[in-house]
Amino acid sequence: ETGVTQSPTHLIKTRGQQVTLRCSSQSGHNTVSWYQQALGQGPQFIFQYYREEENGRGNFPPRFSGLQFPNYSSELNVNALELDDSALYLCASSLDRGRYNEQFFGPGTRLTVL
Amino acid sequence: AQSVTQLGSHVSVSEGALVLLRCNYSSSVPPYLFWYVQYPNQGLQLLLKYTSAATLVKGINGFEAEFKKSETSFHLTKPSAHMSDAAEYFCAVGTLNNNDMRFGAGTRLTVKP
Numbered sequence: 001e002t003g004v005t006q007s008p009t010h011l012i013k014t015r016g017q018q019v020t021l022r023c024s025s026q027s028g029h030n031t032v033s034w035y036q037q038a039l040g041q042g043p044q045f046i047f048q049y050y051r052e053e054e055n056g057r058g059n060f061p062p063r064f065s066g067l068q069f070p071n072y073s074s075e076l077n078v079n080a081l082e083l084d085d086s087a088l089y090l091c092a093s094s095l096d097r098g099r100y101n102e103q104f105f106g107p108g109t110r111l112t113v114l
Numbered sequence: 115a116q117s118v119t120q121l122g123s124h125v126s127v128s129e130g131a132l133v134l135l136r137c138n139y140s141s142s143v144p145p146y147l148f149w150y151v152q153y154p155n156q157g158l159q160l161l162l163k164y165t166s167a168a169t170l171v172k173g174i175n176g177f178e179a180e181f182k183k184s185e186t187s188f189h190l191t192k193p194s195a196h197m198s199d200a201a202e203y204f205c206a207v208g209t210l211n212n213n214d215m216r217f218g219a220g221t222r223l224t225v226k227p
Contacts, residue, residue: 004157033214042204042217043158056214090157100146100165100208103215105157 002027004093004106012112013081021076021109025093031055032074033103034066037088049074050097078111086113116141116207118188120218128226133177133192135221137205140186146208147188148215149179153201161203164188175199200225 005024013019025032031050035043045058049068063079072093078085088110092103121136139145146165150158162173169181179190188205202222206215 035217040220042206042219043215045214045216048214058214092158102160102163105150105159107155107157 004091004104006089006091006106006109008109009107010110010112012114014114015081015083017081018077018079019081019111021078021089021091021111023074023076023091023093023106025072025074025091026104029093029095029104030072031094031097031101032068032072033092033094034074034076035090035092036060036085037090037108038084039087043090046076048097055097081113083113086111115216116143116145116209117216118147118205118207118218120203120205120221122221123219124222124224126224126226127195129197130194133190133195133199133223135190135203135205135223137179137188137190137218138186139188139205139207141207147179147181148206148208149173149177149188149190150204150206150217151175151201152204152220158204161190195223195225197225197227199223 007022033048034046037043047057048055052068065077068074088108090108092105094101094103117140148163149161162171164181172178205218
């Protein structure tokens with residue numbers, strides 16, 4: 001059974017650029033959540049996708065957007081990058097939505113904005 | 115709204131000593147609580163979870179946590195620390211509406227030989 005994978009591992013962008021991060025969920029999981037983890041802090045919820053529809057969103061501006069595909073893999077897109085967007089971006093998949101479902105995390109993508 | 119607070123950003127113990135990492139929660143509904151561990155340059159790994167069954171929850175790697183409603187706490191313990199336990203530990207609560215999790219700021223555990 002393949003776990004959650006994310007690509008790329010590291011990424012360096014400049015302010016104002018756009019970036020796309022990718023996540024492959026664990027086999028059989030239909031729900032994907034994205035988190036931003038700034039240095040020295042806990043992860044913060046960006047949004048969740050369930051069966052290709054957004055199923056909840058945290059306190060992030062609209063320039064953070066996402067997609068979930070029929071195979072339940074997902075993308076996180078960030079437009080007009082700002083320096084504060086530098087962080088580790090974590091993707092987590094779960095068997096189903098709902099707070100009792102365990103979320104399995106990928107290794108993350110470290111984004112640096114210069 | 116649900117939230118958690120981790121007391122102590124850094125805990126240092128000697129190898130073989132008791133590990134105690136503190137977490138207090140705030141929730142208007144019965145909480146679903148989790149402890150995760152993060153090793154350097156890696157994602158989060160679930161240690162254990164409380165979902166309203168037994169109040170004493172046993173997890174992986176010898177860790178356990180006790181849910182105390184009267185104290186709104188969910189502290190993580192391990193009787194004897196090992197060098198490999200050195201990592202960042204996060205307490206989290208499952209939210210009711212967004213299906214996301216709210217994480218604490220984390221506690222960095224250092225184990226001295």
